Amino acid sequence: MKLAVVGGGSTYTPELIDGFARLRDTLPISELVLIDPAAERLELIGGLARRIFAKQGHPGLITTTSDLDAGVAGADxxxxxxxxxxxxxRLQDETWPLECGCVGQETTGAGGLAKALRTVPVVLDIAERVRRSNPDAWIIDFTNPVGIVTRALLQAGHKAxxxxNVAIGFQRRFAAMLDLTPADxxxxxxxxxxxxxxxxxxxxxxxxxxxxPQLLAAHGEAIAADLRLPRAVLDRLGVVPSYYLRYFYAHDEVVRELATKPSRAAEVAAMEKELLGLYGDPALDEKPELLAKRGGAFYSEAAVDLAAALLGDGGSSHQVVNTLNNGTLPFLPDDAVIEVQxxxxRSGPVPLAVPRLDPLYSGLIAHVTAYEDLALDAALRGGRERVFRALLAHPLVGQYDLAEGLTDRLLAHNKEHLAWA
Structure with missing residues (x-):
């Protein structure tokens, strides 16, 4: 089995390599190709990846390349x-929205739109080159914003x-609280x-x-602290929202916080510099503890489980994925991309049935889906007016003067990445 990782020079990659090494019986990889245009960085990470495989006794071959077409050739x-x-x-995405009094974040709000506009055309080009090389290959997208990017891939007919990692993170956290195994x-x-x-x-x-109910009763304070939401909010909802819901449920509070502290991008950039220094140590043969602070916890385990199900021997498993709605949420179009169990x-994901949702959730889902529709249109066809429409539709913007100001800033900060700007 051959896997290729586009963006293999990411500081996330050793997390992925560690999972591939530990879970080799679940996903027996014979060849792993790390692909990245940053050759020097790629070699650092490739060297560490080989040492991790060697230490854990994984027999698979790890190669690195900056040649996308060669790297994906023959990949499963x-x-x-x-x-x-x-x-x-990312630093820009987290900064300029604050000038308009809006959340500055890399996947949510105006910053998330900027990331989508930069990313979708590149991902579609990569996917088309994969399809020319091997039309049967599955594309697993971990690139944010995952929902919009996955919808672009599926809309173009790719096996994607x-x-x-949000769901697997909750699964692991809740299992520990309930003294159960994650599989339970x-x-x-x-x-x-x-x-x-x-x-x-x-x-x-x-x-x-x-x-x-018993999880919230016994551990509600700890869960609320993790989400940085009041315990009373969880009690009133009776469910556990993703930590990204704080951008919606406490928008103004978050904006005030972001305006008075260093950006996450600056923190991550400093962390990446330190990680790359560690990765260059020829004695290092395991993922360093610092990597846990970088984000992406349990990403490797989720990736292994998903790849194993897609490429396995005919068995199936239940997993949280982003895939076509196809009637699962009846208030959304079939071609919307949802995140569900x-x-x-091997034939791909089929969503499990979902009970009728409270309007408190279905309303916001429908609203953000409408924004994602417009965001994808802007990413595919470009144009200032399409960017404005997407921002005006976003529930964290929603006012024409904010949408105008954000559109101007988005275009000014992303001209080098937008061919039409």
């Missing part, structure tokens, strides 16, 4: 983990599934990428006992 699956513009672009926990996870709620925490599978096998 291609994993995308890109950041167009790097941390410098979107992946996020099935989440009723519903929504869009970075806009989800855990409506149930079930023991053993989709039909298992719902442990969410699905049965996944």
């Amino acid at each position: 699956a291609v994993l995308l983990q890109l950041r167009i513009g790097g941390q410098a672009a 599934v979107g992946l996020c 926990i099935h989440l009723d996870h519903v929504g869009l990428n970075h806009l989800t709620w855990e409506l149930g925490v079930r023991k053993g599978g989709p039909e298992g006992e719902n442990l969410l 699905a049965r996944v096998d």
Whole structure:
């Protein structure tokens, strides 16, 4: 089995390599290709990746290349983990929206739109080159904004599934709180990428006992602290929102915080510099502890489980993925991309049934889906007016003067990445 990782020079990659090494019985990789245009950085990470495989006794071959077409040739699956513009672009995404009194964040709000505009054309070009090389290859997208990027891929007819680590993070956290194994926990996870709620925490599978009420009763304070929301909000909702919901439920509070502290992009850039220094140590043969602070926890395990189901021997498993709605949420169009539990096998994901949602959740999901529709149109066709329409539709913007100001700033800060700007 051959896997290719586009964006293999990411500082995330050793997390992925560690998972591939530990879980080699689940996903028996014979060849892994790390692809990245940053050759010097790629060699640092490639060297560490080989040492991790060697230490854990993984027999697979790891190669590195800056040649995309050569790297994806013959791959059974291609994993995308890109950041167009790097941390410098992320810093801008987190900064200029604050000038308009809006959240500055890389996947939510105006910053998330900027990232989508930069990313979608690049990802579609990569996917088309993968299809020319191997039309049967699966594309696993971890590139944010995952929902919009996955929708672009599926709309273009690619064999694609979107992946996020939010659900697996909750699964691991809740399992520890309940003194169960992660395999014992099935989440009723519903929504869009970075806009989800855990409506149930079930023991053993989709039909298992719902442990969410006792989880909130016993551990509500700790969960609320993790989400940085008041415990009373969780009690009133009776569910666990993703931590990204804080941008919606406490928007003004978050804006005040972001305006008075260093950006996450600056923190990550400093962390990446330190990580790259560690990766260059020829004695290092495991992922360093610092990597846990970088983000992406359990990403490797989610990726292994998904790839194993897509490429396996005919078995299936339940996993949280980003895939086509196809009637799962009846208030959304079939071609919307949702993030839900699905049965996944070699034919792809099929969402599990979802009960009728409270309008408190379905209303916001529908609103953000409309924005994503307009955002994808802007990413595919360009144009200032399409950018403005997407921003005006976003629930974190929603006013014409804010949308005008944000549009001007978005275009000014992203001209080098937008061919039409």
